[in-house]
Amino acid sequence: MQAPAQQCTVAIRGRPGRSFVVIALAVACLVGCDGRDSSTPEATTASDIKVFRYSMGGAPTSLDPVQTRSVYANFVVVNAFDTLYSYKYLARPYRLKPNLATELPEISEDKLTYTIRLKPGVHFIDDPAFPDGIGREVTAADFVYSIKRHFDPAMRPQGAWLWQGRIAGLNEWKAAGSDYAEAAEGLQALDRYTVQIRLTRPYPQLVYTLAMGYSALVPREAVESYGREFAIRPVGSGPFKILSFNTAKVVFARNPRFRSEPVDIWYEGYDPPTQSFTGVERIDGRAPPFLDRLEIDFIPEGSARWSSFTKGDEIQYAGLPDEQVDLVLESKDPVTLKDEYARKYHMRTGLEAGFVFTSFNMMFEEFGYNPDSRRERRNRLLRCAVRKGFDWSQRNESFYMGIARVFPGVIPPAVPEFNADMSDDSIRYDPEGARQLLAEGGWTPENLPVLIYGTVSSVKSRLFYEQFRAWMKIIGYPPEKIVLKRYATFGDITRAWSRSELPFNGKGWLLDFPDAENTLQLFYGPNGSPGSNDANYSNPEYDALYERASVMLPSPERTAIYRRMNQILIDDCITISGMSRVQIMLWHKNIIAMPDSSIVGGFFLRYVDVDTGDPGQAETLE
Amino acid sequence: MEILQYSVRKLIAGIPLVLGVTFISFLLMVYFGPDKTYELLGKNPTPEQIEEVRRELGYDQPFLTRYALYVQEIATLNFGSSESSGELVSSLLARTIPVSIALITPGFVLGNLLGVLFALIAAYHRGSWADKFIMGASAVGMSISFLIAIIAFQIIFSSNFGLGLFPVRGWNVHSFGDYLSYVTVPTLATVFVALGYNTRFYRAVIVEEMTRDHVRTAKAFGTPPARLFYKNILKNSMIPIITRVVFSIPFVVISGSLLIESYFGIPGVGKVTFDAITSGDQPVLKAVVGLTAALFVLAQLLTDILYRAVDPRVSLT
Numbered sequence: 047m048q049a050p051a052q053q054c055t056v057a058i059r060g061r062p063g064r065s066f067v068v069i070a071l072a073v074a075c076l077v078g079c080d081g082r083d084s085s086t087p088e089a090t091t092a093s094d095i096k097v098f099r100y101s102m103g104g105a106p107t108s109l110d111p112v113q114t115r116s117v118y119a120n121f122v123v124v125n126a127f128d129t130l131y132s133y134k135y136l137a138r139p140y141r142l143k144p145n146l147a148t149e150l151p152e153i154s155e156d157k158l159t160y161t162i163r164l165k166p167g168v169h170f171i172d173d174p175a176f177p178d179g180i181g182r183e184v185t186a187a188d189f190v191y192s193i194k195r196h197f198d199p200a201m202r203p204q205g206a207w208l209w210q211g212r213i214a215g216l217n218e219w220k221a222a223g224s225d226y227a228e229a230a231e232g233l234q235a236l237d238r239y240t241v242q243i244r245l246t247r248p249y250p251q252l253v254y255t256l257a258m259g260y261s262a263l264v265p266r267e268a269v270e271s272y273g274r275e276f277a278i279r280p281v282g283s284g285p286f287k288i289l290s291f292n293t294a295k296v297v298f299a300r301n302p303r304f305r306s307e308p309v310d311i312w313y314e315g316y317d318p319p320t321q322s323f324t325g326v327e328r329i330d331g332r333a334p335p336f337l338d339r340l341e342i343d344f345i346p347e348g349s350a351r352w353s354s355f356t357k358g359d360e361i362q363y364a365g366l367p368d369e370q371v372d373l374v375l376e377s378k379d380p381v382t383l384k385d386e387y388a389r390k391y392h393m394r395t396g397l398e399a400g401f402v403f404t405s406f407n408m409m410f411e412e413f414g415y416n417p418d419s420r421r422e423r424r425n426r427l428l429r430c431a432v433r434k435g436f437d438w439s440q441r442n443e444s445f446y447m448g449i450a451r452v453f454p455g456v457i458p459p460a461v462p463e464f465n466a467d468m469s470d471d472s473i474r475y476d477p478e479g480a481r482q483l484l485a486e487g488g489w490t491p492e493n494l495p496v497l498i499y500g501t502v503s504s505v506k507s508r509l510f511y512e513q514f515r516a517w518m519k520i521i522g523y524p525p526e527k528i529v530l531k532r533y534a535t536f537g538d539i540t541r542a543w544s545r546s547e548l549p550f551n552g553k554g555w556l557l558d559f560p561d562a563e564n565t566l567q568l569f570y571g572p573n574g575s576p577g578s579n580d581a582n583y584s585n586p587e588y589d590a591l592y593e594r595a596s597v598m599l600p601s602p603e604r605t606a607i608y609r610r611m612n613q614i615l616i617d618d619c620i621t622i623s624g625m626s627r628v629q630i631m632l633w634h635k636n637i638i639a640m641p642d643s644s645i646v647g648g649f650f651l652r653y654v655d656v657d658t659g660d661p662g663q664a665e666t667l668e
Numbered sequence: 669m670e671i672l673q674y675s676v677r678k679l680i681a682g683i684p685l686v687l688g689v690t691f692i693s694f695l696l697m698v699y700f701g702p703d704k705t706y707e708l709l710g711k712n713p714t715p716e717q718i719e720e721v722r723r724e725l726g727y728d729q730p731f732l733t734r735y736a737l738y739v740q741e742i743a744t745l746n747f748g749s750s751e752s753s754g755e756l757v758s759s760l761l762a763r764t765i766p767v768s769i770a771l772i773t774p775g776f777v778l779g780n781l782l783g784v785l786f787a788l789i790a791a792y793h794r795g796s797w798a799d800k801f802i803m804g805a806s807a808v809g810m811s812i813s814f815l816i817a818i819i820a821f822q823i824i825f826s827s828n829f830g831l832g833l834f835p836v837r838g839w840n841v842h843s844f845g846d847y848l849s850y851v852t853v854p855t856l857a858t859v860f861v862a863l864g865y866n867t868r869f870y871r872a873v874i875v876e877e878m879t880r881d882h883v884r885t886a887k888a889f890g891t892p893p894a895r896l897f898y899k900n901i902l903k904n905s906m907i908p909i910i911t912r913v914v915f916s917i918p919f920v921v922i923s924g925s926l927l928i929e930s931y932f933g934i935p936g937v938g939k940v941t942f943d944a945i946t947s948g949d950q951p952v953l954k955a956v957v958g959l960t961a962a963l964f965v966l967a968q969l970l971t972d973i974l975y976r977a978v979d980p981r982v983s984l985t
Contacts, residue, residue: 294938
């Protein structure tokens with residue numbers, strides 16, 4: 047929308063010749079005015095409204111729930127749209143709770159049928175896509191429509207993998223042409239407020255998927271009215287409505303029709319010893335959202351983010367950039383702020399719900415499966431040697447402030463199945479042991495295979511490579527045999543992984559939900575390339591255990607299976623894993639919040655409040 | 669009439685240029701650019717899903733068919749929707765180009781005006797301390813990377829560690845006052861870096877003009893220095909100055925300034941273009957390339973007309 051010219055006011059006096067520069071500036075101002083914000087009353091920046099300015103390190107490109115593959119998109123989308131379930135604001139470990147649903151689903155005895163009731167009286171925001179521009183009530187049919195969209199190629203969906211082959215009839219519905227007039231057998235709106243999902247086999251993670259942005263409810267009228275531009279003109283029933291969205295920021299206003307649901311902080315998992323410093327008691331009994339305006343700035347540049355955060359009147363939340371660690375922290379273990387910063391900011395550390403790891407691609411005969419069984423055994427020794435030569439501690443110190451958490455295997459600390467007592471042999475740096483394994487396998491500098499180290503083109507990636515090459519040199523792997531292959535973009539390296547073009551894949555994985563199944567599936571045989579098992583690991587015992595556990599509800603027995611699978615991966619030296627990074631989150635003292643950038647993600651923003659009084663008053667809250 | 673005829677001829681002659689530029693650019697996009705497919709796919713894609721996305725993106729079509737479609741899009745100025753955001757490319761450019769123009773114009777204008785001014789001073793005092801100081805300062809400006817200049821100016825003028833006078837980032841412009849507050853630091857950074865290049869270039873042009881016979885003759889006739897500079901030197905130096913200024917305009921309009929927009933959080937076309945390049949958003953790239961090529965043709969035409977305006981010896985035939 048173009049800015050109304052009168053928004054920019056400038057008085058130009060004097061002879062025209064002398065006013066050339068002023069005129070040029072005025073014209074520039076006129077064409078560059080941000081008219082969209084200014085045309086709405088919510089855009090007022092008066093001090094009597096509550097504004098929170100959050101920041102993220104990246105920007106979403108689409109706000110359509112079917113395209114929320116990136117964490118940034120998912121973070122933003124759950125504020126504009128409603129999902130059936132969400133996570134308790136304060137509970138750790140993470141726990142699900144009903145959001146648009148009235149309660150957790152009724153699950154049939156055979157674990158195949160889920161019945162979910164929606165809250166009545168919930169409305170979409172007012173939008174020209176609706177008759178008379180008034181948002182209509184959200185119904186069960188909207189949920190059915192929203193999930194079906196993932197099976198309609200014209201929507202360019204990204205979330206079908208969550209439900210394909212699991213919800214009965216969806217694959218067939220797609221094969222028949224994705225006709226929304228046709229029903230899908232396993233996805234029905236029984237009445238205005240009741241959804242029934244029928245599964246082909248038990249899927250205990252289903253409820254988690256209904257808390258993801260992918261499953262957010264959208265109105266068909268708006269999707270059809272805006273077409274592909276629905277991705278930038280979201281119409282949902284979430285706590286906020288979007289005023290503007292561009293590459294630099296997204297601006298929300300409170301959704302005035304959002305349902306009134308007072309917060310019970312004890313139900314939300316409030317833990318006074320660890321959380322009282324945030325002041326969250328002050329939202330108890332009040333109905334969110336508490337903000338009149340929410341702004342999320344997308345700031346990839348650490349220096350700009352830090353300058354803006356410390357300015358005082360700009361962004362009010364930021365992760366601590368690596369380069370500021372020594373300036374800001376008093377100590378790293380435990381993480382504490384220096385006095386001057388502790389006086390101004392709240393701080394908490396958050397362990398990511400995910401991890402970084404590097405896997406061998408078993409399809410490469412030089413490192414993985416080989417028709418020659420003797421060579422295959424030697425390859426295993428080679429992989430184990432490389433793992434022993436990998437110095438996690440140094441990687442942590444060099445690039446993650448020394449505060450990341452290194453753990454054995456692929457079950458990260460963020461999930462309940464994590465085993466803190468597991469042996470740390472697989473993550474212990476042992477160059478002597480590595481050399482012994484190479485010798486045992488008959489590997490010499492002459493016969494070691496060339497290892498192509500694929501990475502995205504960036505300075506940090508290059509440093510990772512050089513560090514790895516140095517470690518390999520120590521164990522006797524010639525540096526000239528560790529060859530860097532750079533890819534211009536993440537999309538390019540993703541293509542290489544999907545096409546099984548690289549023998550050695552270093553990547554990060556952020557959990558979609560707090561269940562180890564989400565990481566163990568990374569090594570499940572049928573998920574091989576182009577699927578997420580780009581290690582192309584295929585072990586009948588592992589696959590059988592995965593299939594057995596995948597239909598089980600959480601239980602000690604399932605946990606034992608998960609841990610057994612984890613051990614198999616460690617024994618086979620498939621992956622060098624892993625490390626969960628720790629983020630240091632800082633926010634201004636007048637903000638009442640418990641930020642979370644992992645599983646709770648964007649859901650926490652509805653609970654953020656601003657102490658509009660004297661900033662000194664906020665400090666006394668502690 | 670002469671100008672109109674010339675313009676029509678020149679615009680027609682520019683068509684092969686636009687076609688050539690777009691063809692080569694499209695070739696690079698298709699065969700060397702990023703593959704958007706894998707950014708649009710979800711986790712655990714099946715080969716069928718990969719094919720579906722490739723079909724949606726038109727990747728399954730032969731190159732020449734796709735290029736013919738591109739030419740049609742240029743002719744109709746309809747580039748469809750961005751593959752990333754779904755926004756109509758025309759809306760996207762209409763939204764972001766004005767912001768970039770507003771952002772870059774002050775720096776562009778001031779950088780050139782001050783460049784000419786300092787070049788005149790340096791040339792007039794050639795060999796003196798003033799000349800050496802200006803040239804030295806220019807070399808310093810040229811030697812400092814734009815990125816460092818941006819960060820330094822941001823810290824000095826915007827952050828709490830410096831003067832804290834201006835916003836660190838953002839573009840919340842509702843009045844001329846807002847505009848000045850958001851554009852000042854980016855402009856200072858732009859001018860700081862551009863001034864060195866401009867001053868050295870313009871000084872060289874002016875010094876060359878100062879050594880010409882007609883200038884020496886005018887001096888001998890006692891022409892006052894101001895008149896000598898304005899009428900005999902500056903006017904005759906305008907040809908290279910016009911060339912430099914006018915040919916920079918397409919970059920100002922289309923490219924914006926990626927670094928400025930990124931570091932100051934300004935939603936201009938520079939960031940959009942950069943994102944399109946790195947993500948392989950071909951509809952946006954096609955529009956940007958096509959528009960840039962067309963603007964260059966127009967810039968060429970404008971340059972010729974301005975040549976004629978400042979130098980009557982130039983003929984538009």
